[in-house]
Amino acid sequence: MRRALLPAAALAGALALTSCGAGSDSGSGSDSSTAELSVSASYMPQPVSADMAAGFLTITNKGSTKDELTSVTSNVAGEVTMHSTVGGAMEEKTGFAVPAHGQLVFKSGGNHLMFEKLKHKPAQGQKVTLKLTFAKSGPLTVEMPVKSATYNPSTGH
Incomplete structure (x- = not known):
């Protein structure tokens, strides 16, 4: 079970990093600035x-x-x-x-x-x-x- 969690956690972290700086239409949060x-x-x-x-x-x-x-x-x-x-x-x-x-x-x-x-x-x-x-x-x-x-x-x- 532990082996399956590591790749999933790595993927979640990579997805979170790629969305940083992409901005959003809402205008809220630091990513949109x-x-x-x-x-x-x-x-x-x-x-x-x-x-x-x-x-x-x-x-x-x-x-x-x-x-x-x-x-x-x-x-x-x-x-x-x-x-x-x-x-x-x-x-x-x-x-x-x-x-x-x-x-x-x-x-x-x-x-x-x-x-x-x-x-x-x-x-x-x-x-x-x-x-x-x-x-x-x-x-x-x-x-x-x-x-x-x-x-x-x-x-x-």
């Missing part, structure tokens, strides 16, 4: 320069707590910086808010990532690995595909 982050629509236009490239993606937060993207690193660049573009002027940022129940969008002509001091020039069809670091949540690793230099997600080209 976490950010639930995911990344979509990531891409890097094939760089035209040998030492610099841009990157774009969308971070979605389905949780009830805001978070902040504090840094980005990549296997292909010596440094990745975050920038906003307002009125045609680009400004480097040390962080970007990821609103609760909202999105942080990096797109051409707006917020974007700059891959500086490239270790090699990524080519179309390759993937670049990114590590996104947040103020509250754990890091996210993203495989960003390299698209054509003229790729536009609204047209797919």
Whole structure:
């Protein structure tokens, strides 16, 4: 009887752990006060320069707590910086808010990532690995595909 209880207890514990941080619609309890982050629509236009490239993606937060993207690193660049573009002027940022129940969008002509001091020039069809670091949540690793230099997600080209 004791042998049967151990696997059952282990399974119950694992199920309890996997439900932590998943949030709930009730808004009560500590589980609903976490950010639930995911990344979509990531891409890097094939760089035209040998030492610099841009990157774009969308971070979605389905949780009830805001978070902040504090840094980005990549296997292909010596440094990745975050920038906003307002009125045609680009400004480097040390962080970007990821609103609760909202999105942080990096797109051409707006917020974007700059891959500086490239270790090699990524080519179309390759993937670049990114590590996104947040103020509250754990890091996210993203495989960003390299698209054509003229790729536009609204047209797919």
